[in-house]
Amino acid sequence: MNSNLLRRGFSNLMVGLMIGAVLVALLPLVFILLDLVLKGAGSLSLEFFTRTPAPAGESGGGVAHAIVGTLLIVGTASLIGLPLGIAAGIYCAEYPASRLTAITRFVADVLNGTPSIVVGVFAWAWIVATQRHFSALAGSAALAMLTIPMVLRTTEEMIKLVPNSLREAALALGYPRWRASLGIVVRTTLPGIVTGSLLAVARVAGETAPLLFTALGSQYLSFDLNQPMAALPLTVFTYATGPYEEWHRYAWAAALVLILVVFVLSLGARLATRRRFELNG
Protein backbone atom coordinates (compact mmCIF):
# COMPACT_ATOMS: atom_id res chain seq x y z
CA MET A 1 0.00 0.00 0.00
CA ASN A 2 2.66 2.40 1.16
CA SER A 3 5.06 1.47 -1.62
CA ASN A 4 2.29 2.06 -4.15
CA LEU A 5 1.84 5.55 -2.83
CA LEU A 6 5.59 6.08 -3.08
CA ARG A 7 5.67 4.85 -6.65
CA ARG A 8 2.84 7.09 -7.67
CA GLY A 9 4.46 10.01 -5.86
CA PHE A 10 7.71 9.40 -7.70
CA SER A 11 5.86 9.27 -11.02
CA ASN A 12 4.26 12.62 -10.27
CA LEU A 13 7.59 14.07 -9.20
CA MET A 14 9.15 13.09 -12.52
CA VAL A 15 6.23 14.63 -14.42
CA GLY A 16 6.79 17.82 -12.43
CA LEU A 17 10.47 17.78 -13.35
CA MET A 18 9.59 17.35 -17.02
CA ILE A 19 7.19 20.28 -16.91
CA GLY A 20 10.11 22.20 -15.43
CA ALA A 21 12.25 21.10 -18.39
CA VAL A 22 9.63 22.44 -20.80
CA LEU A 23 9.61 25.80 -19.03
CA VAL A 24 13.42 26.00 -18.98
CA ALA A 25 13.53 25.06 -22.67
CA LEU A 26 11.06 27.80 -23.57
CA LEU A 27 12.87 30.42 -21.49
CA PRO A 28 15.65 31.23 -24.01
CA LEU A 29 13.14 31.67 -26.82
CA VAL A 30 11.09 34.17 -24.82
CA PHE A 31 14.24 35.96 -23.66
CA ILE A 32 15.84 36.21 -27.10
CA LEU A 33 12.72 37.43 -28.88
CA LEU A 34 11.93 39.89 -26.10
CA ASP A 35 15.47 41.29 -26.04
CA LEU A 36 15.50 41.62 -29.83
CA VAL A 37 12.34 43.70 -29.77
CA LEU A 38 13.32 45.74 -26.70
CA LYS A 39 16.85 46.53 -27.83
CA GLY A 40 16.34 46.54 -31.57
CA ALA A 41 12.99 48.15 -32.27
CA GLY A 42 14.10 51.55 -30.94
CA SER A 43 16.73 51.92 -33.67
CA LEU A 44 14.42 51.03 -36.53
CA SER A 45 13.64 54.08 -38.62
CA LEU A 46 13.21 54.98 -42.25
CA GLU A 47 16.86 56.02 -42.28
CA PHE A 48 17.86 52.59 -40.98
CA PHE A 49 16.36 50.90 -44.05
CA THR A 50 17.34 53.44 -46.68
CA ARG A 51 20.83 54.68 -45.79
CA THR A 52 24.27 53.11 -45.81
CA PRO A 53 26.45 53.31 -42.69
CA ALA A 54 27.98 56.57 -41.54
CA PRO A 55 31.79 56.52 -41.20
CA ALA A 56 33.00 54.62 -38.12
CA GLY A 57 32.46 56.58 -34.93
CA GLU A 58 29.93 58.97 -36.42
CA SER A 59 26.27 58.47 -35.70
CA GLY A 60 23.44 57.98 -38.15
CA GLY A 61 23.19 55.88 -41.26
CA GLY A 62 21.52 52.54 -41.85
CA VAL A 63 21.91 49.07 -43.23
CA ALA A 64 20.39 49.44 -46.71
CA HIS A 65 23.59 48.00 -48.19
CA ALA A 66 23.25 44.86 -46.10
CA ILE A 67 19.57 44.36 -46.88
CA VAL A 68 20.25 44.70 -50.62
CA GLY A 69 23.28 42.41 -50.22
CA THR A 70 21.32 39.69 -48.42
CA LEU A 71 18.58 39.83 -51.07
CA LEU A 72 21.10 39.54 -53.91
CA ILE A 73 23.30 36.86 -52.33
CA VAL A 74 20.41 34.70 -51.10
CA GLY A 75 18.48 35.27 -54.33
CA THR A 76 21.40 34.11 -56.45
CA ALA A 77 21.97 31.15 -54.14
CA SER A 78 18.30 30.16 -54.55
CA LEU A 79 18.52 30.47 -58.33
CA ILE A 80 21.43 28.02 -58.34
CA GLY A 81 20.49 25.74 -55.47
CA LEU A 82 16.71 25.31 -55.66
CA PRO A 83 16.44 24.00 -59.28
CA LEU A 84 19.34 21.62 -58.70
CA GLY A 85 17.97 20.35 -55.40
CA ILE A 86 14.44 19.97 -56.75
CA ALA A 87 15.59 18.19 -59.93
CA ALA A 88 17.73 15.80 -57.92
CA GLY A 89 14.86 15.28 -55.46
CA ILE A 90 12.47 14.40 -58.30
CA TYR A 91 15.08 12.03 -59.70
CA CYS A 92 15.44 10.25 -56.36
CA ALA A 93 11.66 9.85 -56.06
CA GLU A 94 11.14 8.84 -59.72
CA TYR A 95 13.91 6.28 -59.94
CA PRO A 96 14.05 4.81 -56.43
CA ALA A 97 15.77 1.64 -57.60
CA SER A 98 18.61 3.40 -59.39
CA ARG A 99 22.08 3.24 -57.89
CA LEU A 100 22.51 6.96 -58.55
CA THR A 101 19.54 7.56 -56.23
CA ALA A 102 21.21 5.68 -53.39
CA ILE A 103 24.45 7.60 -53.89
CA THR A 104 22.78 11.00 -54.23
CA ARG A 105 20.62 10.44 -51.18
CA PHE A 106 23.62 9.41 -49.10
CA VAL A 107 25.68 12.36 -50.31
CA ALA A 108 22.80 14.73 -49.52
CA ASP A 109 22.78 13.42 -45.94
CA VAL A 110 26.53 13.95 -45.70
CA LEU A 111 26.21 17.50 -47.02
CA ASN A 112 23.32 18.19 -44.65
CA GLY A 113 25.58 17.41 -41.71
CA THR A 114 28.57 19.32 -43.06
CA PRO A 115 29.30 22.44 -40.99
CA SER A 116 28.52 25.59 -42.96
CA ILE A 117 32.00 26.97 -42.24
CA VAL A 118 33.53 24.01 -44.07
CA VAL A 119 31.34 24.77 -47.08
CA GLY A 120 32.63 28.35 -46.80
CA VAL A 121 36.23 27.13 -46.97
CA PHE A 122 35.28 25.09 -50.03
CA ALA A 123 33.73 28.11 -51.78
CA TRP A 124 36.83 30.12 -50.88
CA ALA A 125 39.20 27.53 -52.31
CA TRP A 126 37.08 27.04 -55.40
CA ILE A 127 36.16 30.61 -56.33
CA VAL A 128 37.96 33.20 -54.21
CA ALA A 129 41.38 31.58 -54.41
CA THR A 130 41.19 31.09 -58.18
CA GLN A 131 39.76 34.56 -58.88
CA ARG A 132 42.10 36.11 -56.33
CA HIS A 133 39.43 38.40 -54.88
CA PHE A 134 36.44 38.09 -52.58
CA SER A 135 33.06 38.10 -54.29
CA ALA A 136 29.36 37.90 -53.46
CA LEU A 137 29.10 35.12 -56.03
CA ALA A 138 31.38 32.89 -53.97
CA GLY A 139 29.06 33.52 -51.01
CA SER A 140 26.04 32.59 -53.14
CA ALA A 141 27.77 29.39 -54.23
CA ALA A 142 28.39 28.44 -50.60
CA LEU A 143 24.78 29.16 -49.65
CA ALA A 144 23.50 27.27 -52.71
CA MET A 145 25.51 24.27 -51.61
CA LEU A 146 23.74 24.42 -48.24
CA THR A 147 20.27 24.69 -49.82
CA ILE A 148 20.63 21.74 -52.19
CA PRO A 149 20.55 18.84 -49.70
CA MET A 150 17.68 20.35 -47.69
CA VAL A 151 15.50 20.92 -50.76
CA LEU A 152 16.42 17.55 -52.21
CA ARG A 153 15.24 15.59 -49.21
CA THR A 154 11.96 17.51 -48.73
CA THR A 155 11.16 17.26 -52.45
CA GLU A 156 11.77 13.53 -52.43
CA GLU A 157 9.74 12.96 -49.26
CA MET A 158 6.85 15.03 -50.62
CA ILE A 159 6.71 13.20 -53.94
CA LYS A 160 6.79 9.85 -52.17
CA LEU A 161 3.56 10.81 -50.38
CA VAL A 162 1.66 10.95 -53.67
CA PRO A 163 -0.36 7.74 -54.13
CA ASN A 164 0.92 5.62 -56.96
CA SER A 165 -2.63 5.26 -58.31
CA LEU A 166 -2.54 8.92 -59.41
CA ARG A 167 0.50 8.28 -61.55
CA GLU A 168 -0.92 5.02 -62.86
CA ALA A 169 -4.15 6.75 -63.81
CA ALA A 170 -2.23 9.37 -65.77
CA LEU A 171 -0.14 6.74 -67.55
CA ALA A 172 -3.26 4.69 -68.30
CA LEU A 173 -4.82 7.73 -69.92
CA GLY A 174 -1.86 7.85 -72.27
CA TYR A 175 0.25 10.51 -70.61
CA PRO A 176 3.95 10.20 -71.34
CA ARG A 177 6.04 9.65 -68.27
CA TRP A 178 7.36 13.18 -68.07
CA ARG A 179 3.88 14.67 -68.20
CA ALA A 180 2.63 12.23 -65.60
CA SER A 181 5.54 13.25 -63.37
CA LEU A 182 5.49 16.99 -63.85
CA GLY A 183 1.81 17.57 -64.58
CA ILE A 184 0.32 15.18 -62.05
CA VAL A 185 2.78 14.05 -59.39
CA VAL A 186 4.92 17.17 -59.01
CA ARG A 187 1.93 19.43 -59.39
CA THR A 188 0.13 17.65 -56.58
CA THR A 189 3.14 18.16 -54.32
CA LEU A 190 3.94 21.68 -55.45
CA PRO A 191 2.88 23.32 -52.17
CA GLY A 192 5.11 20.88 -50.31
CA ILE A 193 8.04 21.66 -52.55
CA VAL A 194 7.43 25.40 -52.11
CA THR A 195 7.37 24.90 -48.36
CA GLY A 196 10.63 22.97 -48.42
CA SER A 197 12.27 25.59 -50.62
CA LEU A 198 11.15 28.51 -48.45
CA LEU A 199 12.35 26.76 -45.30
CA ALA A 200 15.74 26.12 -46.88
CA VAL A 201 16.01 29.73 -48.02
CA ALA A 202 15.00 30.89 -44.54
CA ARG A 203 17.72 28.82 -42.93
CA VAL A 204 20.35 29.90 -45.41
CA ALA A 205 19.44 33.61 -45.16
CA GLY A 206 20.68 33.64 -41.57
CA GLU A 207 23.99 31.92 -42.31
CA THR A 208 27.06 33.96 -41.47
CA ALA A 209 29.98 31.57 -41.37
CA PRO A 210 30.11 30.70 -45.10
CA LEU A 211 30.04 34.41 -46.01
CA LEU A 212 32.94 35.50 -43.79
CA PHE A 213 35.63 34.87 -46.35
CA THR A 214 33.57 34.73 -49.53
CA ALA A 215 31.22 37.75 -49.67
CA LEU A 216 33.42 39.29 -46.93
CA GLY A 217 31.12 42.26 -46.24
CA SER A 218 31.39 45.87 -47.27
CA GLN A 219 30.42 49.33 -46.05
CA TYR A 220 29.00 50.42 -49.38
CA LEU A 221 25.89 49.75 -51.41
CA SER A 222 26.88 47.42 -54.23
CA PHE A 223 25.02 45.49 -56.90
CA ASP A 224 28.07 43.83 -58.42
CA LEU A 225 28.04 40.11 -57.65
CA ASN A 226 31.69 39.89 -58.62
CA GLN A 227 32.75 42.19 -55.77
CA PRO A 228 32.64 41.90 -51.97
CA MET A 229 29.16 42.61 -50.67
CA ALA A 230 27.50 43.25 -47.33
CA ALA A 231 24.88 40.94 -45.86
CA LEU A 232 22.66 41.28 -42.79
CA PRO A 233 24.21 38.42 -40.79
CA LEU A 234 27.70 39.76 -41.48
CA THR A 235 26.56 43.22 -40.36
CA VAL A 236 25.18 41.80 -37.12
CA PHE A 237 28.50 40.05 -36.50
CA THR A 238 30.70 43.07 -37.27
CA TYR A 239 28.57 45.49 -35.28
CA ALA A 240 28.13 43.15 -32.30
CA THR A 241 31.86 42.54 -31.95
CA GLY A 242 32.81 46.16 -32.68
CA PRO A 243 33.85 48.72 -30.07
CA TYR A 244 31.15 51.40 -30.43
CA GLU A 245 27.99 51.69 -28.38
CA GLU A 246 26.03 52.84 -31.43
CA TRP A 247 27.23 49.81 -33.42
CA HIS A 248 25.78 47.57 -30.73
CA ARG A 249 22.39 49.25 -31.05
CA TYR A 250 22.57 48.76 -34.80
CA ALA A 251 23.53 45.12 -34.34
CA TRP A 252 20.33 44.57 -32.33
CA ALA A 253 18.23 46.36 -34.93
CA ALA A 254 19.83 44.44 -37.82
CA ALA A 255 19.32 41.18 -35.92
CA LEU A 256 15.67 42.07 -35.43
CA VAL A 257 15.29 42.68 -39.18
CA LEU A 258 17.12 39.42 -39.93
CA ILE A 259 14.92 37.38 -37.64
CA LEU A 260 11.78 39.00 -39.08
CA VAL A 261 12.94 37.99 -42.58
CA VAL A 262 13.61 34.42 -41.41
CA PHE A 263 10.29 34.13 -39.55
CA VAL A 264 8.27 35.59 -42.42
CA LEU A 265 9.85 33.07 -44.81
CA SER A 266 9.14 30.20 -42.38
CA LEU A 267 5.58 31.39 -41.89
CA GLY A 268 5.11 31.65 -45.65
CA ALA A 269 6.38 28.09 -45.88
CA ARG A 270 3.70 26.92 -43.44
CA LEU A 271 0.95 28.84 -45.22
CA ALA A 272 1.89 27.32 -48.58
CA THR A 273 1.09 23.84 -47.27
CA ARG A 274 -1.88 24.85 -45.18
CA ARG A 275 -3.77 26.36 -48.09
CA ARG A 276 -3.30 23.11 -49.94
CA PHE A 277 -4.83 21.14 -47.12
CA GLU A 278 -7.85 23.42 -47.10
CA LEU A 279 -8.30 22.86 -50.83
CA ASN A 280 -8.15 19.13 -50.23
CA GLY A 281 -10.70 19.32 -47.43
Next chain:
Amino acid sequence: MTALPERAVTPTAAGSGTPLLERGSGGDRIFQTVLTLGAVTIPVLLGFLVLELWTGARLAIGKFGLGFVTSSTWDPVAEQFGALPLIFGTLLSSLVALVIAVPLSLGVAIYLTEFAPKVIREPVAFLIGLLAAIPSVVYGLWGIFVLIPILRTSVFPLLRDTLGFLPLFQGPIYGPSMLAAGIILAIMVMPYIMSVSREVLLAVPDTQREAALALGATRWETVVTTVVPYARSGIIGAVILGLGRALGETMAVTMLIGNRHEIAASLFAPGYTMSAAIANEFSEAVGDMHLSALAYVAFLLFVVTVLVNAGARLLIWRVSRGSAAGGKAL
Protein backbone atom coordinates in the same frame (compact mmCIF):
# COMPACT_ATOMS: atom_id res chain seq x y z
CA MET B 1 6.78 3.18 -52.98
CA THR B 2 7.10 0.47 -55.55
CA ALA B 3 9.34 1.00 -58.52
CA LEU B 4 7.67 1.69 -61.80
CA PRO B 5 8.97 0.25 -65.03
CA GLU B 6 11.45 2.68 -66.55
CA ARG B 7 9.33 3.08 -69.65
CA ALA B 8 5.56 3.07 -69.62
CA VAL B 9 3.79 0.69 -71.97
CA THR B 10 2.98 2.63 -75.12
CA PRO B 11 -0.59 2.10 -76.26
CA THR B 12 -1.44 2.69 -79.90
CA ALA B 13 -4.45 4.50 -81.21
CA ALA B 14 -6.91 2.06 -82.70
CA GLY B 15 -6.68 1.91 -86.44
CA SER B 16 -3.95 4.49 -86.93
CA GLY B 17 -1.12 2.10 -86.19
CA THR B 18 1.21 4.84 -84.99
CA PRO B 19 2.01 4.89 -81.31
CA LEU B 20 -0.18 7.45 -79.61
CA LEU B 21 2.69 8.56 -77.43
CA GLU B 22 5.35 8.98 -80.10
CA ARG B 23 5.52 12.71 -79.40
CA GLY B 24 6.05 11.96 -75.72
CA SER B 25 9.09 9.76 -75.96
CA GLY B 26 11.40 12.63 -76.88
CA GLY B 27 10.06 14.54 -73.91
CA ASP B 28 10.72 11.53 -71.74
CA ARG B 29 14.31 11.41 -72.81
CA ILE B 30 14.84 15.12 -72.10
CA PHE B 31 13.05 14.77 -68.78
CA GLN B 32 15.25 11.92 -67.68
CA THR B 33 18.43 13.61 -68.87
CA VAL B 34 17.70 16.83 -66.99
CA LEU B 35 16.86 14.99 -63.77
CA THR B 36 19.89 12.75 -64.05
CA LEU B 37 22.12 15.77 -64.54
CA GLY B 38 20.65 17.30 -61.37
CA ALA B 39 21.17 14.11 -59.41
CA VAL B 40 24.72 13.58 -60.67
CA THR B 41 25.73 17.12 -59.71
CA ILE B 42 25.39 16.46 -56.00
CA PRO B 43 27.94 13.63 -55.63
CA VAL B 44 30.22 15.55 -58.00
CA LEU B 45 29.98 18.61 -55.75
CA LEU B 46 30.87 16.55 -52.70
CA GLY B 47 33.83 15.04 -54.50
CA PHE B 48 34.89 18.53 -55.46
CA LEU B 49 34.55 19.70 -51.86
CA VAL B 50 36.76 16.90 -50.53
CA LEU B 51 39.28 17.52 -53.28
CA GLU B 52 39.45 21.29 -52.67
CA LEU B 53 39.81 20.84 -48.91
CA TRP B 54 42.54 18.29 -49.48
CA THR B 55 44.51 20.41 -51.94
CA GLY B 56 44.08 23.43 -49.67
CA ALA B 57 45.43 21.47 -46.73
CA ARG B 58 48.15 19.60 -48.65
CA LEU B 59 50.93 21.99 -47.65
CA ALA B 60 50.15 21.67 -43.94
CA ILE B 61 49.52 17.92 -44.15
CA GLY B 62 52.90 17.50 -45.81
CA LYS B 63 54.70 19.53 -43.17
CA PHE B 64 52.97 18.51 -39.94
CA GLY B 65 51.37 15.16 -40.80
CA LEU B 66 49.35 13.61 -38.00
CA GLY B 67 51.47 15.47 -35.42
CA PHE B 68 49.17 18.39 -36.22
CA VAL B 69 46.52 16.76 -34.06
CA THR B 70 48.75 16.41 -30.98
CA SER B 71 50.72 19.66 -31.06
CA SER B 72 49.53 22.79 -29.27
CA THR B 73 51.73 25.44 -30.84
CA TRP B 74 49.88 27.92 -33.01
CA ASP B 75 52.39 30.46 -34.23
CA PRO B 76 51.59 32.08 -37.59
CA VAL B 77 54.84 34.08 -37.54
CA ALA B 78 57.10 31.05 -37.09
CA GLU B 79 54.71 29.03 -39.30
CA GLN B 80 54.33 26.35 -36.63
CA PHE B 81 50.84 24.97 -36.28
CA GLY B 82 49.13 22.37 -34.08
CA ALA B 83 45.43 21.94 -33.59
CA LEU B 84 45.22 20.21 -30.21
CA PRO B 85 43.72 23.21 -28.33
CA LEU B 86 41.17 23.64 -31.13
CA ILE B 87 40.18 19.97 -31.11
CA PHE B 88 40.04 20.01 -27.31
CA GLY B 89 37.84 23.14 -27.36
CA THR B 90 35.50 21.70 -29.98
CA LEU B 91 35.05 18.46 -28.05
CA LEU B 92 34.73 20.08 -24.62
CA SER B 93 32.24 22.78 -25.65
CA SER B 94 30.11 20.17 -27.44
CA LEU B 95 30.29 17.88 -24.41
CA VAL B 96 29.17 20.69 -22.10
CA ALA B 97 26.34 21.42 -24.53
CA LEU B 98 25.18 17.79 -24.50
CA VAL B 99 25.36 17.52 -20.70
CA ILE B 100 22.94 20.44 -20.47
CA ALA B 101 20.81 19.80 -23.55
CA VAL B 102 20.24 16.03 -23.36
CA PRO B 103 18.29 15.87 -20.08
CA LEU B 104 16.30 18.95 -21.02
CA SER B 105 15.38 17.82 -24.52
CA LEU B 106 14.60 14.26 -23.43
CA GLY B 107 12.44 15.63 -20.61
CA VAL B 108 10.55 17.79 -23.08
CA ALA B 109 10.27 15.01 -25.68
CA ILE B 110 9.01 12.45 -23.16
CA TYR B 111 6.59 14.92 -21.60
CA LEU B 112 5.20 15.91 -24.99
CA THR B 113 4.68 12.35 -26.24
CA GLU B 114 3.59 10.63 -23.03
CA PHE B 115 2.10 13.10 -20.56
CA ALA B 116 1.16 16.47 -22.00
CA PRO B 117 -2.48 17.37 -22.68
CA LYS B 118 -3.16 16.91 -26.39
CA VAL B 119 -3.84 20.61 -27.02
CA ILE B 120 -0.41 21.83 -25.91
CA ARG B 121 1.69 19.14 -27.65
CA GLU B 122 1.96 20.69 -31.09
CA PRO B 123 2.21 24.33 -29.95
CA VAL B 124 5.06 23.60 -27.51
CA ALA B 125 6.92 21.52 -30.09
CA PHE B 126 6.43 24.35 -32.59
CA LEU B 127 7.78 26.97 -30.17
CA ILE B 128 10.86 24.94 -29.34
CA GLY B 129 11.30 24.29 -33.05
CA LEU B 130 11.44 28.07 -33.52
CA LEU B 131 14.73 28.00 -31.60
CA ALA B 132 16.17 26.10 -34.56
CA ALA B 133 15.12 28.90 -36.92
CA ILE B 134 17.05 31.61 -35.06
CA PRO B 135 20.31 32.33 -36.93
CA SER B 136 23.52 31.48 -35.16
CA VAL B 137 24.80 35.06 -35.25
CA VAL B 138 21.70 36.22 -33.35
CA TYR B 139 22.50 33.70 -30.61
CA GLY B 140 25.99 35.16 -30.54
CA LEU B 141 24.69 38.71 -30.22
CA TRP B 142 22.30 37.71 -27.45
CA GLY B 143 25.08 35.75 -25.77
CA ILE B 144 27.48 38.69 -25.72
CA PHE B 145 25.05 41.30 -24.40
CA VAL B 146 22.56 39.32 -22.31
CA LEU B 147 23.79 35.85 -21.41
CA ILE B 148 27.40 36.65 -20.52
CA PRO B 149 26.57 39.51 -18.14
CA ILE B 150 24.09 37.24 -16.32
CA LEU B 151 26.62 34.41 -16.16
CA ARG B 152 29.44 36.64 -15.01
CA THR B 153 27.57 38.40 -12.26
CA SER B 154 25.43 35.62 -10.84
CA VAL B 155 25.75 32.12 -12.30
CA PHE B 156 29.54 31.71 -12.43
CA PRO B 157 30.17 33.05 -8.90
CA LEU B 158 27.44 30.76 -7.60
CA LEU B 159 29.01 27.76 -9.33
CA ARG B 160 32.42 28.68 -7.96
CA ASP B 161 31.06 28.96 -4.44
CA THR B 162 29.13 25.69 -4.49
CA LEU B 163 31.12 23.42 -6.83
CA GLY B 164 34.48 25.18 -6.55
CA PHE B 165 36.16 22.06 -5.22
CA LEU B 166 36.08 20.71 -8.79
CA PRO B 167 38.87 21.97 -11.06
CA LEU B 168 36.15 22.64 -13.64
CA PHE B 169 34.79 25.55 -11.64
CA GLN B 170 37.94 27.25 -10.41
CA GLY B 171 39.96 30.23 -11.49
CA PRO B 172 39.21 33.79 -12.53
CA ILE B 173 35.89 34.66 -14.17
CA TYR B 174 36.11 36.66 -17.39
CA GLY B 175 32.76 36.11 -19.02
CA PRO B 176 33.64 34.77 -22.47
CA SER B 177 34.45 31.16 -21.67
CA MET B 178 34.10 27.50 -22.51
CA LEU B 179 31.02 27.31 -20.29
CA ALA B 180 29.32 30.29 -21.94
CA ALA B 181 29.90 28.70 -25.36
CA GLY B 182 28.64 25.35 -24.05
CA ILE B 183 25.45 26.92 -22.72
CA ILE B 184 24.64 28.72 -25.96
CA LEU B 185 25.37 25.50 -27.90
CA ALA B 186 23.02 23.64 -25.57
CA ILE B 187 20.20 26.04 -26.43
CA MET B 188 20.99 25.67 -30.13
CA VAL B 189 21.09 21.85 -30.32
CA MET B 190 18.15 21.30 -27.98
CA PRO B 191 15.46 21.66 -30.70
CA TYR B 192 17.21 19.08 -32.88
CA ILE B 193 17.57 16.48 -30.14
CA MET B 194 14.03 17.19 -28.97
CA SER B 195 12.34 16.84 -32.34
CA VAL B 196 14.18 13.69 -33.41
CA SER B 197 13.69 11.90 -30.10
CA ARG B 198 10.04 12.96 -30.14
CA GLU B 199 9.63 11.30 -33.54
CA VAL B 200 11.35 8.18 -32.27
CA LEU B 201 9.14 8.06 -29.18
CA LEU B 202 6.03 8.52 -31.31
CA ALA B 203 7.10 5.45 -33.30
CA VAL B 204 6.90 3.26 -30.18
CA PRO B 205 3.75 1.12 -30.57
CA ASP B 206 0.98 1.77 -28.04
CA THR B 207 0.80 -1.92 -27.19
CA GLN B 208 4.13 -1.48 -25.36
CA ARG B 209 2.58 1.15 -23.10
CA GLU B 210 -0.69 -0.70 -22.65
CA ALA B 211 1.10 -3.86 -21.59
CA ALA B 212 3.11 -2.04 -18.93
CA LEU B 213 0.09 -0.14 -17.63
CA ALA B 214 -1.95 -3.34 -17.50
CA LEU B 215 0.73 -4.90 -15.30
CA GLY B 216 0.22 -2.08 -12.82
CA ALA B 217 3.15 0.17 -13.68
CA THR B 218 2.80 3.88 -12.98
CA ARG B 219 3.02 6.14 -16.01
CA TRP B 220 6.62 7.02 -15.23
CA GLU B 221 7.53 3.36 -14.79
CA THR B 222 5.89 2.67 -18.15
CA VAL B 223 8.15 5.24 -19.74
CA VAL B 224 11.32 3.97 -18.09
CA THR B 225 10.71 0.25 -18.43
CA THR B 226 9.08 -0.02 -21.86
CA VAL B 227 8.95 3.15 -23.93
CA VAL B 228 12.50 4.45 -23.57
CA PRO B 229 14.22 1.04 -23.92
CA TYR B 230 12.22 0.42 -27.09
CA ALA B 231 13.37 3.73 -28.55
CA ARG B 232 16.86 3.64 -27.05
CA SER B 233 19.06 3.49 -30.12
CA GLY B 234 16.92 6.12 -31.83
CA ILE B 235 17.35 8.43 -28.86
CA ILE B 236 21.10 7.84 -28.89
CA GLY B 237 20.97 8.68 -32.60
CA ALA B 238 19.16 11.93 -31.82
CA VAL B 239 21.83 12.83 -29.27
CA ILE B 240 24.64 12.09 -31.71
CA LEU B 241 22.87 14.18 -34.34
CA GLY B 242 22.85 17.02 -31.81
CA LEU B 243 26.56 16.39 -31.23
CA GLY B 244 27.17 16.73 -34.96
CA ARG B 245 25.42 20.11 -34.92
CA ALA B 246 27.39 21.28 -31.90
CA LEU B 247 30.77 20.26 -33.36
CA GLY B 248 30.32 22.35 -36.49
CA GLU B 249 28.53 25.34 -35.00
CA THR B 250 30.54 28.48 -35.65
CA MET B 251 29.26 32.00 -35.14
CA ALA B 252 27.72 31.86 -31.67
CA VAL B 253 30.75 29.97 -30.36
CA THR B 254 33.19 32.37 -31.98
CA MET B 255 31.45 35.26 -30.24
CA LEU B 256 31.33 33.66 -26.78
CA ILE B 257 34.29 31.35 -26.27
CA GLY B 258 37.00 33.97 -25.88
CA ASN B 259 39.17 32.73 -28.77
CA ARG B 260 42.40 31.79 -27.04
CA HIS B 261 44.68 28.95 -28.20
CA GLU B 262 44.88 27.37 -24.76
CA ILE B 263 43.90 24.22 -22.98
CA ALA B 264 42.52 24.98 -19.54
CA ALA B 265 40.92 22.69 -16.99
CA SER B 266 38.47 25.36 -15.88
CA LEU B 267 35.24 25.92 -17.75
CA PHE B 268 35.47 29.61 -16.78
CA ALA B 269 38.60 30.01 -18.91
CA PRO B 270 38.43 31.14 -22.52
CA GLY B 271 39.16 28.58 -25.22
CA TYR B 272 38.94 28.11 -28.94
CA THR B 273 37.25 25.70 -31.33
CA MET B 274 38.12 24.44 -34.81
CA SER B 275 35.26 26.30 -36.46
CA ALA B 276 35.95 29.52 -34.53
CA ALA B 277 39.62 29.50 -35.54
CA ILE B 278 38.66 29.17 -39.21
CA ALA B 279 36.07 31.94 -38.87
CA ASN B 280 38.47 34.34 -37.16
CA GLU B 281 41.71 33.75 -38.98
CA PHE B 282 40.87 32.66 -42.50
CA SER B 283 40.26 36.03 -44.10
CA GLU B 284 43.24 37.56 -42.31
CA ALA B 285 45.63 34.65 -42.67
CA VAL B 286 49.16 35.65 -43.51
CA GLY B 287 51.11 33.29 -45.69
CA ASP B 288 50.24 30.06 -47.44
CA MET B 289 51.16 27.84 -44.51
CA HIS B 290 48.70 29.60 -42.20
CA LEU B 291 45.92 29.23 -44.80
CA SER B 292 46.84 25.63 -45.37
CA ALA B 293 46.80 24.88 -41.64
CA LEU B 294 43.30 26.35 -41.41
CA ALA B 295 42.20 24.27 -44.41
CA TYR B 296 43.65 21.24 -42.60
CA VAL B 297 41.49 22.12 -39.59
CA ALA B 298 38.46 22.40 -41.90
CA PHE B 299 39.30 19.01 -43.41
CA LEU B 300 39.52 17.39 -39.97
CA LEU B 301 36.26 19.03 -38.90
CA PHE B 302 34.58 17.71 -42.05
CA VAL B 303 35.79 14.15 -41.48
CA VAL B 304 34.70 14.17 -37.83
CA THR B 305 31.21 15.52 -38.55
CA VAL B 306 30.68 13.06 -41.40
CA LEU B 307 31.57 10.14 -39.11
CA VAL B 308 29.37 11.42 -36.29
CA ASN B 309 26.38 12.03 -38.58
CA ALA B 310 26.74 8.67 -40.30
CA GLY B 311 26.69 6.96 -36.90
CA ALA B 312 23.59 8.88 -35.88
CA ARG B 313 21.72 8.10 -39.10
CA LEU B 314 22.54 4.42 -38.77
CA LEU B 315 21.04 4.29 -35.27
CA ILE B 316 17.91 6.27 -36.19
CA TRP B 317 17.42 4.18 -39.31
CA ARG B 318 17.60 0.98 -37.27
CA VAL B 319 14.82 2.15 -34.97
CA SER B 320 12.53 3.45 -37.68
CA ARG B 321 12.98 0.23 -39.61
CA GLY B 322 12.24 -1.74 -36.45
CA SER B 323 9.07 0.20 -35.80
CA ALA B 324 7.92 -0.22 -39.37
CA ALA B 325 8.28 -3.95 -38.95
CA GLY B 326 6.42 -3.75 -35.63
CA GLY B 327 3.63 -1.82 -37.29
CA LYS B 328 3.17 -4.55 -39.84
CA ALA B 329 2.99 -7.20 -37.16
CA LEU B 330 -0.06 -5.53 -35.60
